[in-house]
Amino acid sequence: MTTIGLIGGTGDLGTALAVHLSKQNEMLLGSRSMDKAKTAVEEILKDKDHDYLKQNLKPAENSTVVASCGILILTVPHGNTLETISGLASKFRGDQILISATASVSRNEDEFTVDPNDGEKSIAVRIREILPGSVRVAAAFQTVPANILYREKEISADVPVAAESREVYEKVASIVSQIAGLRPLYLGSLRQAGEVERMTSFLLNIGKRNGLKSPTIKFLSF
Ligand SMILES: NC(=O)c1ccc[n+]([C@@H]2O[C@H](COP(=O)([O-])OP(=O)(O)OC[C@H]3O[C@@H](n4cnc5c(N)ncnc54)[C@H](OP(=O)(O)O)[C@@H]3O)[C@@H](O)[C@H]2O)c1
DSSP: OOEEEEETTTSHHHHHHHHHHTTTSEEEEEESSHHHHHHHHHHHHHHOOOHHHHHHEEEEEHHHHHHHOSEEEEOOOGGGHHHHHHHHGGGOOSSEEEEEOOOOOEEETTEEEOOGGGOSSOHHHHHHHHSOTTEEEEEOOTTSOHHHHHTTOOOOEEEEEEESSHHHHHHHHHHHTTSTTEEEEEEESGGGHHHHHTHHHHHHHHHHHHTOSSOOOOOOOO
16 A cells, blocks of 8 residues: 655645545655644544544654655645655655645735736746655646545546656556545646646636636547
8 A cells, every 4th residue: 555645734625635646655644743644543533434534544643754755745834835745855754745735826916816926936846956865756636626635526627737757747646546536647847846736726716706616627539
């Protein structure tokens, strides 16, 4: 069984991914605080009556998650992503894949924008620059609404994945595909990660202006 770790797993996206990915994997739900991680796992177990969650989902500190899991999913807020990765960088054991779910979003009066501080380099590329080369980086999940996943509502959505190589993409795709209704699509190298990181503010504005709840994306092909 693969062990997947969630860095900042106590939030909306982390708990939603934990609910689904614990079906087929051992999961470590990480936090800066062990107490907070334990509470988050207890809350999920109170909410959901799935035996696999009792067996496979465990709390941990972020540093333990990073030191012990082969696959890592980063689910911390945009503004804290780089400082979190810098703080944990020395704990990575290497030969791991880190999937960044961070989106570039900022709120400007009544609309969402891409964060103007993000500049030309994607967040995923900047994560790549911080981590040791033996950790492979990808970006995914930015367009997936966490609340729909957490509530286990039926979903049909595409998940663009930017990854350092096709091989890394295939591994990330195998994880995305474990969640019913999600279809991974290869976007290309990490240079493309900015495109998907910027899609969240696009989706939030489309949703807000048009009364669409939890908008996501699904590509059509004719
Ligand atoms: N929510 C969505 O629908 C959604 C969808 C797609 C992508 N995303 C992206 O996924 C990421 C997480 O989103 P979210 O909505 O799950 O976020 P969130 O609930 O606001 O936060 C996630 C977790 O990040 C940790 N955190 C908060 N402040 C931190 C700090 N200063 N330093 C380090 N860790 C901190 C907290 O965990 P501890 O306090 O336990 O450490 C928190 O529970 C974001 O980058 C977002 O753009 C979100």
